[in-house]
Amino acid sequence: MPNLLFGFHIPSFSFPGAAPSDLFDRVVSLAVAAEGANFDMVTVMDHFYQIANVGPETEPMLEAYTTLGALSQRTRRVTLATLVTGVTYRNPALVAKQVTTLDILSGGRAILGIGAAWNGDEHQGYGFEFPPVGRRLDRLGEALQIVRKMFTEDRPSFAGKYYSIDRALNVPRPIQPGGPRIMVGGGGEQRTLRLVARYADISNWFGSVGDARRKGDLLERYCAEVDRDPSEITRTMMAPILLVTSHKEVDAVTQMIPPERLRTLIGPVTPEQAADVLAPYLAVGIAGFTFSNVNLHNPELIAAAGELKTLLS
Secondary structure (H helix, E strand, O other), rough: OOOOEEEEEOOOOOOOOOHHHHHHHHHHHHHHHHHHHOOOOOOOOOOOOEEEEEEEEOOOOOOOOHHHHHHHHOOOOOEEEEEEEOOOOOOHHHHHHHHHHHHHOOOOOEEEEEEOOOHHHHHHHHOOOOOOHHHHHHHHHHHHHHHHHHOOOOOOOOOOOOOOEOOOOOOOOOOOOOOEEEEEEEOOOHHHHHHHHHHHEEEEEEOOOHHHHHHHHHHHHHHHHHHEEOOOOEEHHHHEEOOOOOOOHHHHHOOOOHHHHHOEEEEEOOHHHHHHHHHHHOOOOOEEEEEEEOOOOOOOHHHHHHHHHHHHO
């Protein structure tokens, strides 16, 4: 599979012994190591509090688009995105402007990651409205239409129930023809996958091989409903493995990972063993995997994941 997409995700900005002034240099070292290991994409979370399966909510959290803009100047090849922006956090026209700016700064390497949002605690803390999930998905549908228009039209207008634009300007235009690709995070089978079928270029899911097969079948059905070729959408998964370079380092690696996250991972596995675990996902249509720096927390493990990409390809 020559076009296998490997993403390196940075949800944790907690580095033992690092002062706040050192955090970004640590983030850069991980992103550069991922680029050197042949990863295709580097992503950060769009959260303001740390999330429960990564660490305590009081852990450090950098604002996503500021961080990506800075990373655009320290990387050369990888695409850059959030995994993923919560639709409730920003006006979608502002998101389109931010991602367009990232595309300019990075020389055409931006991807727009977006989803329906879910973390009620940070909504309450920051004073953001947190409507029920159905209304958040309604907003996501409108937001996807607005960002696509702002990427592709000169003076677009849109009037929805939640959002509107009126002959909006987005100058300079994105470098990428047609604008940055859109990645929708979430695997909700009744509504989110329908939005993926209509608007997304990349999907990102969690789960088992069976989950991936079922969601893929549904996505193909929803694509048929809107007369879209499902092969236009790159299906990706969060890699469900705990990777080690050798079983001698199991204890050191597992101590870095919260127990609740550890229970969701297969392993520990070496790259050769991981290839056997992940191959069935490829067989049901998954075309990429995203690895977290909670699991790959040093250059050696990042390089091992790059080796895994070679084995799977």
